[in-house]
Amino acid sequence: MKHVMFNDKKIDASLFLQMENLMYALLKQQDAYLEYGYQAYYDDRENKVVISHFWDDRSQGDKVNGLKGEIYLKALGNKHYSDMKLIREYSHELLESPLKRFFTQLFVLLEDLRIEEKIKAVRPGTKSIFARRREVYRSYFQAQHEINRIRGFQADMLFALIHLTLTSDKYESFSNPYLEQVQTILYDAFHAQSTEDIMYTVEKLRYRLEEQLQGDMINHYFGLAPIRNNVAAEKEERVHKLANDDMQELEDDDKKNKMDEKFSTWHRENKNNNNENFLRFELESGTKTNLMGNTARESEDADQAMASVQGGSKKSAQADFDQADTKDTSTDGSSAGESAYGKYNTGAHHTFKQPHKPLPAERAAYQTIKSLVNRDVRELKKIIEKTIENKTNAHTEKYYGRLRKKFIRIFTEKQPRMFYKKGQESKELDVAFHLLVDCSGSMYNKMEETKKSVVLFHEALKSLKIPHAISGFWEDAANAKESSKPNVLHEVISYNTSLIPSSGPEIMQLHEEEDNRDGYIIRIVSEQLAKRPEKHKFLLVFTDGEPSALDYHQDGILDTHEAVKLARKKGLDVIGIFIEEGEAQEATYLLMKNIYNHHFLVAQDAEDLRLKIKPLLKKLLLKTIQ
Structure with missing residues (x-):
């Protein structure tokens, strides 16, 4: 047994489960799961919501508000009000920009501000949550602006000023040459009705800043789900059979075209062999190939099941595991998904070991x-x-109630208690x-x-x-x-x-x-x-x-x-x-x-x-x- 830390911080299990239940209610998908990460994001392919460690060192009230805000933004906002396909495509395009970190985080910030307004409109009770969330972030970015100004990180300083400008309740003017060029364009984000509108706003900003701003951001404040494959989106778009029935002969180079890269988004249930692609995709039209179709990563089963298995406990040097002493009453869900004893216990089973006659x-x-x-x-x-x-x-010694059968107290006590309360003769x-x-x-x-x-x-x-x-x-x-x-x-x-x-x-x-x-x-x-x-x-x-x-x-x-x-x-x-x-x-x-x-x-x-x-x-x- 060892002490387990989440990034050197102990997890508040009660709060985590509270956030998990909120996620389920908003996503309306019971096979989704919640994780901690450095940045919050929603991954619709993994069916996963990630909440950030940003709130770990805040007060308990701010921590609860902050995590709730992230759950609302990702599980409700991104899931129901964002175009996740467009986000994936555009984030891929932003990788080609010399300011990819800056524009990716700006894209996330503007989209979060857009869907925040939609969430507050349909759920007015969230207004106080988002209001406090903004206060915490404004205080944080005020400090970040000063730190980045001293260090000379122009992109980071500009990003902090953009956040302060867009989240202010009143008009604020900051002395910054880059901000002055794009401030009017930034306000277009307040009129955005869709993810596509946010994308066009970011494109306008790219046109103005990409050639002028020297050096990308150093810090990571906001993020998107990690990009896995530039053609992975085809899987969900193409669902029909192939139009052609011919066969393509692969060149030698094509036969070797399998990725050998390990992706940072893997979690412990996902295991790839060295020669396996991270995602397998299918085409509904085009030409058949002789590529093998067994290169998909292992997936997590979502259905619950129970299955009887045989115990496999190893004989211990200190305990007797003789057949006569052990009876197997084990259950688990290893053959069909989640265990009947909790989603973290898939494959677990148990045996009852009886004691031997004391020596x-x-x-x-x-x-x-x-x-x-x-x-x-x-x-x-x-x-x-x-x-x-x-x-x-x-x-049993009352002045009223049911009469006792022993009358000796009449002669031995001045005020005998001769009654008892009915129904009080139960086990103590x-x-x-x-x-x-x-x-x-x-x-x-x-x-x-x-x-x-x-x-x-x-x-x-x-x-x-x-x-x-x-x-x-x-x-x-x-x-x-x-x-x-x-x-x-x-x-x-x-x-x-x-x-x-x-x-x-x-x-x-x-x-x-x-x-x-x-x-x-x-x-x-x-x-x-x-x-x-x-x-x-x-x-x-x-x-x-x-x-x-x-x-x-x-x-x-x-x-x-x-x-x-x-x-x-x-x-x-x-x-x-x-x-x-x-x-x-x-x-x-x-x-x-x-x-x-x-x-x-x-x-x-x-x-x-x-x-x-x-x-x-x-x-x-x-x-x-x-």
């Missing part, structure tokens, strides 16, 4: 730990039982727990101490006759591949065995293993826990860092956050318990807040965790006594 050494180790926690267990049990007793007496501790223990490799040097907290958890609940389960979990990294990601749930204590007096030594079979796919496992366990008949259900997740597994590094926080949210919708209380090494860092609290909101506990080390488990259990149990 003498395990029993001895358990008894040693049990002796350390017995005092805490007795104290916790006494507090809970006393609370239950007081609550019960409060319902109608509760079930499930404890998940991260068994990833990073638990090395922590697992033995963590077991003390797990034993305290088990013995306390067992003494109060509360059904519970304890499971370790990990992903088999050695055997994991894109199509098959085997996960293991080691059920050392099950609901059926949790109240057996001799149960417990099985906990000593927990060991650090390999990777951890937290979101996937939380989904599996929450399904089981939600089916329990108890009124109150708690899921506790012991972890020591961010989720980390194959194809899961950047998405693990989001997936785990989403899994926790889904579990809570099922009526479960989910609490994250973080085991820190040394003094807890601010980043740790931010990580846990991103995943578990405010329902988490951070311990400085495993020993500190044991001391904090008792008050946590006490608080949770008292919450259930009503």
